[in-house]
Amino acid sequence: xxxxxxxxxxxxxxxxxxxxxxxxxxxxxxxxxxxxxxxxxxxxxxxxxxxxxxxxxxxxxxxxxxxxxxxxxxxxxxxxxxxxxxxxxxxxxxxxxxxxxxxxxxxxxxxxxxxxxxxxxxxxxxxxxxxxxxx
Amino acid sequence: xxxxxxxxxxxxxxxxxxxxxxxxxxxxxxxxxxxxxxxxxxxxxxxxxxxxxxxxxxxxxxxxxxxxxxxxxxxxxxxxxxxxxxxxxxxxxxxxxxxxxxxxxxxxxxxxxxxxxxxxxxxxxxxxxxxxxxxxxxxxxxxxxxxxxxxxxxxxxxxxxxxxxxxxxxxxxxxxxxxxxxxxxxxxxxxxxxxxxxxxxxxxxxxxxxxxxxxxxxxxxxxxxxxxxxxxxxxxxxxxxxx
Ligand SMILES: Nc1ncnc2c1ncn2[C@@H]1O[C@H](COP(=O)(O)OP(=O)(O)OP(=O)(O)O)[C@@H](O)[C@H]1O
Ligand SMILES: [Mg+2]
Ligand SMILES: [Zn+2]
Numbered sequence: 185x186x187x188x189x190x191x192x193x194x195x196x197x198x199x200x201x202x203x204x205x206x207x208x209x210x211x212x213x214x215x216x217x218x219x220x221x222x223x224x225x226x227x228x229x230x231x232x233x234x235x236x237x238x239x240x241x242x243x244x245x246x247x248x249x250x251x252x253x254x255x256x257x258x259x260x261x262x263x264x265x266x267x268x269x270x271x272x273x274x275x276x277x278x279x280x281x282x283x284x285x286x287x288x289x290x291x292x293x294x295x296x297x298x299x300x301x302x303x304x305x306x307x308x309x310x311x312x313x314x315x316x317x318x319x
Numbered sequence: 320x321x322x323x324x325x326x327x328x329x330x331x332x333x334x335x336x337x338x339x340x341x342x343x344x345x346x347x348x349x350x351x352x353x354x355x356x357x358x359x360x361x362x363x364x365x366x367x368x369x370x371x372x373x374x375x376x377x378x379x380x381x382x383x384x385x386x387x388x389x390x391x392x393x394x395x396x397x398x399x400x401x402x403x404x405x406x407x408x409x410x411x412x413x414x415x416x417x418x419x420x421x422x423x424x425x426x427x428x429x430x431x432x433x434x435x436x437x438x439x440x441x442x443x444x445x446x447x448x449x450x451x452x453x454x455x456x457x458x459x460x461x462x463x464x465x466x467x468x469x470x471x472x473x474x475x476x477x478x479x480x481x482x483x484x485x486x487x488x489x490x491x492x493x494x495x496x497x498x499x500x501x502x503x504x505x506x507x508x509x510x511x512x513x514x515x516x517x518x519x520x521x522x523x524x525x526x527x528x529x530x531x532x533x534x535x536x537x538x539x540x541x542x543x544x545x546x547x548x549x550x551x552x553x554x555x556x557x558x559x560x561x562x
Contacts, residue, residue, distance in 0.1 A: 186396065186436060188396065189396035189438075190324075192327050192330075192395075193324050193325075193327045193435060196323070196327055196330070197325075200321075200326065277414070280397065280432075281410060281433065282428070282432070283419075283421055283425045283429040284410065284413045286419050286420055286421055287415075287417040288417070297418070297420050298422075300424075305428065306432070308320070308321075309322075
């Protein structure tokens with residue numbers, strides 16, 4: 185499960201940030217996941233739950249989904265990535281390494297593979313909230 | 320706020336003793352055949368070895384080794400399959416032979432993704448086949464894996480060696496470990512490159528003659544190990560290995 189690798193990164197990042205900011209307890213973690221990578225939200229939350237260190241014990245995990253927006257560098261056309269209709273193998277490949285989208289997707293307007301992912305690529309830690317010291 | 324992938328790269332690589340990047344300032348000097356054959360030679364010595372192809376837009380090591388149909392397993396990440404005793408990871412599992420054009424930021428993202436999700440076994444050596452030049456992959460590896468050891472490939476050409484000089488200077492400025500310089504595709508032996516390398520205070524690893532039989536051995540790991548190319552490479556890199 186790829187989500188486990190991502191969850192491990194989230195937990196490690198939260199732990200580091202909590203330490204840097206002197207948080208005694210993390211109360212809320214917001215993770216943004218981009219549509220392009222098609223991360224399974226349930227598995228991600230389950231994995232984070234399993235990997236939670238004591239400092240995150242009661243933290244609320246918020247997972248926000250960001251639409252994947254692509255823009256063609258040749259003709260300027262913008263469009264939204266839609267995993268529906270992709271063959272399973274293709275969508276799985278993009279799930280593992282989103283950049284391989286450049287092997288499969290083409291600009292719907294001019295056919296170019298030279299597009300950029302403007303938004304919604306992968307996974308991002310958006311915020312970590314917590315209590316300091318004896319607070 | 321934070322990219323969670325960056326947090327786990329060190330952990331993923333913590334099972335590996337040595338990470339060796341096979342690189343050059345110049346294209347076409349033999350990095351991929353050296354990286355592939357080196358991984359086979361190490362495996363033949365009984366070491367646990369991995370090979371990672373980071374030349375995403377023009378991968379070649381799968382063609383050189385003749386990797387089979389096996390694909391990585393999903394197990395809390397990606398577990399690379401082994402071919403000829405070498406744990407092997409490449410983007411080709413996900414792209415096949417389709418053209419996959421990538422710009423700088425995509426290259427960086429794909430490198431980070433691969434490094435953060437691949438679960439290598441306990442390895443003594445991970446060999447990394449690099450794209451040519453001083454671009455994204457080189458800079459990313461210098462940034463992400465400071466303990467990376469660089470094995471530099473050149474040919475006898477002055478032009479090739481001049482590009483290698485630039486690479487060496489870049490690596491030195493950043494205090495990176497340079498294992499040495501390998502001179503490949505030698506037609507007429509001369510001490511010129513050895514002299515230049517040693518004058519820079521670096522190790523000249525050896526010279527590999529141009530081997531007209533190499534081409535027909537590509538794609539067949541056993542045949543590759545039988546070539547004069549492999550014999551010369553084996554002699555050249557012996558000094559880098561335990562006993
Ligand atoms: N010593 C040699 N004798 C004969 N042929 C060689 C030798 N070394 C490399 N070659 C051949 O030269 C070609 C280029 O080699 P290779 O692809 O390994 O170079 P590279 O540095 O990885 O190139 P790139 O920069 O494109 O990644 C291949 O066809 C390879 O088989
Ligand atoms: Mg190559
Ligand atoms: Zn277009």
